Amino acid sequence: MLRCMALTPGAPPWPLRGRAADAVVAGGVAVVVVAGALFALRDQRPFASADLLSWALIVVALVAVYFRRRWPVAMAALTLLACGLYYPLGEPDGTLLVTFIVGLYTAAAEGHLKAAVTLSVLALLATGFGETAGDTRHVDNAALSLVTGWIIAAVALGAVARNRQAYLREVEQRALDAERGREEEARRRATEERLRIARELHDVIGHNISLINVQAGAALHRIERDPEQAERALAAIKETSREALRELRATLGVLRQVDEAAPTEPVPGLAGMADLVAGAETTGLDVRTEIEGERRPVPPEVDLAAYRIVQEALTNVTRHARATMAVVRVRYGRDDVRLEIDDDGRGGDPGAGNGILGMGERARALGGELTAEGGGSAGGFRVRARLPLGSRGLGGVR
Numbered sequence: 001m002l003r004c005m006a007l008t009p010g011a012p013p014w015p016l017r018g019r020a021a022d023a024v025v026a027g028g029v030a031v032v033v034v035a036g037a038l039f040a041l042r043d044q045r046p047f048a049s050a051d052l053l054s055w056a057l058i059v060v061a062l063v064a065v066y067f068r069r070r071w072p073v074a075m076a077a078l079t080l081l082a083c084g085l086y087y088p089l090g091e092p093d094g095t096l097l098v099t100f101i102v103g104l105y106t107a108a109a110e111g112h113l114k115a116a117v118t119l120s121v122l123a124l125l126a127t128g129f130g131e132t133a134g135d136t137r138h139v140d141n142a143a144l145s146l147v148t149g150w151i152i153a154a155v156a157l158g159a160v161a162r163n164r165q166a167y168l169r170e171v172e173q174r175a176l177d178a179e180r181g182r183e184e185e186a187r188r189r190a191t192e193e194r195l196r197i198a199r200e201l202h203d204v205i206g207h208n209i210s211l212i213n214v215q216a217g218a219a220l221h222r223i224e225r226d227p228e229q230a231e232r233a234l235a236a237i238k239e240t241s242r243e244a245l246r247e248l249r250a251t252l253g254v255l256r257q258v259d260e261a262a263p264t265e266p267v268p269g270l271a272g273m274a275d276l277v278a279g280a281e282t283t284g285l286d287v288r289t290e291i292e293g294e295r296r297p298v299p300p301e302v303d304l305a306a307y308r309i310v311q312e313a314l315t316n317v318t319r320h321a322r323a324t325m326a327v328v329r330v331r332y333g334r335d336d337v338r339l340e341i342d343d344d345g346r347g348g349d350p351g352a353g354n355g356i357l358g359m360g361e362r363a364r365a366l367g368g369e370l371t372a373e374g375g376g377s378a379g380g381f382r383v384r385a386r387l388p389l390g391s392r393g394l395g396g397v398r
Contacts, residue, residue, distance in 0.1 A: 026066040029098055033058055036095030054094075057086045061099040068103060072110040076103030076119050084126060097147065101154045108158025109165075116155045124148060199358040201248075203308045208244030210319045212237050214283040236282040243275065269303030270330065270337075273310060277328070280314045286325045287314070293332030302387045305362040306330070306337055309370070312355045313341035313383045323380070336368070339385040363387060 037058060061082040064075045079099040086096045100123065107116040127144065219233035247268065277287045298306070310328055317326050323345030331338040356372045363370040368387040374380070 022066050022069060025068075025102075026062060029065050029102055030062045032098050033062065033095050036098075039094075053089060054086060057082045058094070058096060061086075061096055065099050065102055068106040069110065072103070072107040073112050073115045076100070076107045076116065079103040080119055080123055083123075097150075101150050104151060104154040105158040105161075108155050109161040111162055113155070113159055113162070116158060120151045120155055123151060195361065199308070199361060202355070202358055203312055205244065205248065208240050208247070208279075210315050211240045211279050211283060212244075214318055233282070236279075240279055240282070243279070268307045269300070270298070270306050270310075271303075272307065273328070273330075276307070276311055276314060280318055280326070283318045285314075285318055285323060288325070288327045290327065290329045291332075292329065295332060298332075298337055298389055302337060302366060302389060305366055305387055306339055306385075308362060309339055309359045309383070309385050310341060312359050316355055317341075317343045317345060317381070336389055337387045339383070339387070341383045342380060344380045359383070359385065 037054065061079045064078045064082070068075045079096075080103070083096055083100050086094075104116050104120060107113075107119070127147065216233070216237055219237070273289065277289055280287050297303075310330075314326065314328070317323050323343035326341065326343040329338075329340040329342075331340075359372070360370045363385050366387050368385060370383070370385040372381070372383045374382075
């Protein structure tokens, strides 16, 4: 009996699926029912009294078993009706009850637990009524207890199978969600890494190439009228290109470094701001530096971000502002470092180009914030940045 019930869950535990699995299960139940009927008829004439009705009910019940997953509740009800007619009216006392047990299990396994319980109660009430209504006992106490146990077990096992299938589906869905989340996280990290590399290369190459461009223009302009000034500009180009190569090597060394502590060029920071100022001054820009608060070491990521923000701001001044003077202020606070870069140029669109965007991304990555705006009627342009020294928060470009 339990072997037959194990063949009927919603998803068969063998390679067969669909109608082929239904046919195999119906065939197995048919073997049990027909064998039981033939065993009950072994001492009787083959077609005695009610044999035709009995076999017709057997066929109806077995056909219902074949369609058990398509119409589980109807199948359970039909097998109950077939059993209700078979045992009082049929001649062979066979094992047709197996079809009803399979029907109860299937109904519960397919999610129709209330219907399965209702049919079980009806079956037990009908059996009890049949045993008490007449003077003859057709089922002894042991057999009645066994039948009751089969019915209860069929419904319980069906409910367990239903819960197990739901649990497996939930586990599978969670696995899919986790895999999807890992893929999205990998894509997000890859995107952030590409942006970080792009920012580094933009800041390293863009700043120095801009200085070289301005210095080369000055050299060409003065090469005939002031050869000495042109020579100084060419020397500045040489120094700027050397610095660009050094920073590029340092950046590529950091990007290539994975697990091992490979020797690289030192990463730039606020300590190298004097070189930035000197490079900007070779273009004719007057740069004044103001340090407020106690100058002290800061976390490397903050130090690099501050350096790059000042670098990009001065690059924008030399390339776009047509300014004669710029002021760089660095304020060391207890919990943060604040930067201000002002110039007296013509101002501009703070959202133009990738430089402002890159500075804002650097500040946000550290939980800080950055503003970039024109100086209004007074002209000029101002960049302000706040970089926290501690835990990361939320910031943005305004």
